[in-house]
Amino acid sequence: MRSAYAKSVLRKLLIGFLLIVLALVIGAMVGYAINGGSPFKVFAPSTWQHIFDFLK
Numbered sequence: 001m002r003s004a005y006a007k008s009v010l011r012k013l014l015i016g017f018l019l020i021v022l023a024l025v026i027g028a029m030v031g032y033a034i035n036g037g038s039p040f041k042v043f044a045p046s047t048w049q050h051i052f053d054f055l056k
Helices: 002-034 039-043 045-055
Strands: none
Touching: 002 039, 039 045
16 A cells, blocks of 8 residues: 555656656747747757856
């Protein structure tokens, strides 16, 4: 009986984590598109390198 409860809690945590990751990805794409770029360019390594260089 405890095992079923633990699985239920873990499933809910996993679903919540996946939804958060999905929201971050969609938000990054929308934000990049609003700025005038292609939404899929947010996944390019050069974009992230520029961001990390800017933060240093």
